[in-house]
Amino acid sequence: MGGVMCGIVGYVGKRSASPILFQGLTNLEYRGYDSAGIALGGESEIRFYKYKGTVKNLENVVSGRDLHGTIGIGHTRWATHGEPSDLNAHPHLSQDGTIALVHNGIIENARTISSMLEEEGYVFISETDTEVLAHLIEFVGKKADLSFSEAVREALVQVEGTFAVAVISSRNPDTMVVARRGSPLVVGIRDSGSEFFVASDALAFAEHTRFVAYLKENEIAVLRSGDDFRVSAIKGGKKRHPEIIEIEEDLAVIGKEGFDHFMEKEIFEQPRTVRDSMRGRLDPKTGSVRLGGLDDYMGRLAEADRIVFVACGTSYYAAVLGEYLIERYAGIPVEVEYASEFRYRHPLIRKSDFVIAVSQSGETADTLAAIRLAKESGATVLGICNVVGSSIARATDAGVYTHAGPEIGVASTKAFTAQVTVLALLALALAEKRHTLSCKERKRLARELYLVPDKIETTLETRMECESIAEQYAEAENAFYLGRGVCYPVAMEGALKLKEISYVHAEGYPAGEMKHGPIALVEDGVPVVVLAPNAAETHEKVISNIREMKARRGSIVAIVTEGDAETASLANHTVSIPEADEFVLALIAVIPLQLIAYYSATIRGCDVDRPRNLAKSVTVE
Ligand code: G6P
Secondary structure, eight states: OOOOOEEEEEESSSOOOHHHHHHHHHHHHHGOOEEEEEEEEEEOOOOEEEESHHHHHHHHHHHTTTTOOEEEEEEEEESSSSSSSSTTTOEEEEEESEEEEESSSSSSHHHHHHHHHTTTOOOHHHHSSSSHHHHHHHHHHHHHHOOOOHHHHHHHOOOOOOEEEEEEEESSEEEEEEEEEEEEOEEEGGGGGGGEEEESGGGGGGTOOOOEEEEEEEEEEEEEEEOOEEETTTOOEEOOOOOOOOOOOGGOOOOOOOOOSSSHHHHHHHHHHHHHTTTEEEETTTTOOOOOOTTTTTTHHTSSEEEEEEOHHHHHHHHHHHHHHHIIIIIEEEEEEHHHHHSSSOOOOOTEEEEEEEEESSSOOOHHHHHHHHHHTTTTEEEHHHTOOOOOHSSEEEEEEEEOOOSSSSSSSSHHHHHHHHHHHHHHHHHHHHHOOOOOHHHHHHHHHHHHHHHHHHHHHHHHHHHHHHHTTTOOSSEEEETTTTTTHHHHHHHHHHHHHHHHHEEEEEGGGGGGGGGOHHHTTEEEEOOOOOSSSTHHHHHHHHHHHHHHHHHHEEETTTOOOHHHHHHSSSEOOOOOOOHHHHHHHHHHHHHHHHHHHHHOOOTTOHHHHHHHHSOOO
């Protein structure tokens, strides 16, 4: 199998397709980058080029080759099954070479279909499920003498699983057929349909048009330059007039802005992005919060018996912070679950539950599946997403956008702090509705939140200390991250950052839990990063934990509150952060951990924005 989590692009129009495809693929490389390919049509034969490696590599290899053609498709891949190779790279062609397609998703009944096709004489040259679909389109088309688009439709009726596909045919050199089920697909329109762009994410063609139409689940569309843009249901063929919307965000202007990496830029952007997440929502004078997207639901949410967060990866840690804040300040019972566990463990969901999905991309397949399960069980489902118009934003009953702006670095930073900001706002809004805090206390917390961007700014000044810590531990192969209370999820997130981009094995642990097992691993020189700011209720306990680690000769990196010389004196290295209330502490304490991970990765020579084996948005389960 293969071709499962990826970026796809397509172009139909009057211009040369290849530069548009290369640009689109480059913009989408965050979705996958282990192989890339394009296929160009527009005449009697399809030309295709596909290689293991990056989009840049593809561009270099094909320069000087025949790249003309005003219709084309492209793909950048992230392999989960089927190793990255030229053969497994997309596009895939049908046996007779007349059909080429790119695919994002998984075809679950690929084996059954390939056995059937093998009996009919089809030969498979790749290990991918996608090749099965290419052959199947050819097969059903020939067998029933179907038109190109009808053959695609019929083949898709027969496949099980998920897909976003773009298909071209040398027999219909002016036509592209696209379809989706479970994977995102957006069509861009320019000059009232003289040009069409296709992609997994509107970011791919942002410089060409901001007018887009999202295909809905189980829809297929036929794109032909200068012709009507027609959308219909894959099964049954019911037609729908596509709704064309203008995307607001100026996606066209994303650059590194002088930073070496997107991740670095995104870390340093956080004072602004956290402010953007609060903008228009928090009134620091009255302590009131308004989350417009939840207006119709706040009353009921405040009365909920239970809130269940579902999320993956970094978003999961943000959700754990949401749990701590909402339970403590608003007094509503909260549970947090990994979406991938929630959906398969037969959870008890009641109609009175509020399930809140937290996701940067809004496309994470496990989170989407958890949403579907929650909906089937009758719960109200809300979303906290960064990407406007994403699948999760559309699949939920209502929600809040985090407004962090596009995050390109694979390891999430500014999206995490934006999620935590929104969750803190939600905790305050619920506290206000439920009268769980005095007016004075609520105002004080609102003020604390309002001051966070400035405190992040100050914390970013520790970059040199963080870099020097990263240098000193550049050879370490293991690290611990410890915290208690709100600092525990931060420790988990800090460890995840280090794992993701510098490939150092790191464990995030509740500091108090170390003595129940993991302390056995602490020996001479093992770095132990301890979150020990003095606002935390458990500060004294954390100090004892530091002593326990020191006694085993662990090397202590302490994150302490400015001026706390006593705690600093226990550590081998310290990073000082500004004084902050526990309500907002996570937003500040996470900053040095992001910086330490970032510098560790660059010092170790790792590709920070494109870490091995990871992808920004995981649209496979
Ligand atoms: C992937 C990314 C992680 C991210 C997780 C959840 O695994 O590599 O950085 O935290 O997906 O993504 P989401 O878009 O749902 O927040």
